[in-house]
Amino acid sequence: EMQLVESGGGLVQPGGSLRLSCEASGFNIYWNWMSWVRQAPAKGLEWVANIKQDGRDKYYVDSVKGRFTISRDNSKNSVFLQMNSLRAEDTAIYYCVRDQHVVVDGNFYYYMDVWGKGTTVTVSS
Amino acid sequence: EIVMTQSPSTLSMSPGEGATLSCRSSQNVNSHLAWYQQRPGQAPRLLIHSVSTRVNDIPARFSGSGSGTEFTLTISSLQSEDFAVYFCQQYNVWPRTFGQGTKVDI
Numbered sequence: 128e129m130q131l132v133e134s135g136g137g138l139v140q141p142g143g144s145l146r147l148s149c150e151a152s153g154f155n156i157y158w159n160w161m162s163w164v165r166q167a168p169a170k171g172l173e174w175v176a177n178i179k180q181d182g183r184d185k186y187y188v189d190s191v192k193g194r195f196t197i198s199r200d201n202s203k204n205s206v207f208l209q210m211n212s213l214r215a216e217d218t219a220i221y222y223c224v225r226d227q228h229v230v231v232d233g234n235f236y237y238y239m240d241v242w243g244k245g246t247t248v249t250v251s252s
Numbered sequence: 253e254i255v256m257t258q259s260p261s262t263l264s265m266s267p268g269e270g271a272t273l274s275c276r277s278s279q280n281v282n283s284h285l286a287w288y289q290q291r292p293g294q295a296p297r298l299l300i301h302s303v304s305t306r307v308n309d310i311p312a313r314f315s316g317s318g319s320g321t322e323f324t325l326t327i328s329s330l331q332s333e334d335f336a337v338y339f340c341q342q343y344n345v346w347p348r349t350f351g352q353g354t355k356v357d358i
Binding site for chain 2: 171172173174186188222227229231236237238239240241242243244245
């Protein structure tokens with residue numbers, strides 16, 4: 128069974144830092160882009176960041192650029208999200224997600240096919 | 253960024269009834285549209301990608317349709333486990349964006 132298990136969430140003061148981890152089992156992340164998606168309390172879903180298979184290409188939603196860093200260790204089948212300068216609006220459940228692609232006319236398009244259960248980040252004084 | 257708008261926000265249904273959920277994109281997303289289900293207290297799970305392709309283990313009562321900017325998720329006969337929130341998502345362009353969700357409740 129394919130699984131993603133997140134850890135590292137918790138309560139942190141504004142301006143603080145957290146490092147989220149995501150360990151995959153049942154598949155090898157080597158083959159996939161991986162993403163983090165968050166969901167603020169009683170809100171919808173927001174893609175946060177993703178990282179290419181070899182870790183060289185990374186993309187972020189504008190609101191976290193310069194504060195969050197996504198990384199991966201394929202040897203440990205794991206993905207990470209370093210979150211610095213945290214703000215109250217970063218409070219959310221953070222989901223680790225596997226990206227899956229379809230190829231159309233030679234172009235790749237990525238949807239999200241495996242989700243972890245999430246880890247909760249609360250930013251409050 | 254492409255804005256995804258779902259309607260209605262809440263759909264009150266009875267078991268056995270059929271439900272139709274709508275999703276509209278602010279720009280053409282071609283066929284790059286997915287649907288996710290989120291049961292209370294659980295993570296989202298993928299139901300459908302590429303407008304109408306059901307993933308493994310998703311029952312045939314779920315079907316997707318549409319093209320361009322207008323899409324529909326149809327649940328032919330609601331079962332108790334289908335009462336949940338449903339999100340659409342476009343993955344035609346970056347950033348990938350989600351609708352705000354439709355809650356299907358009893």
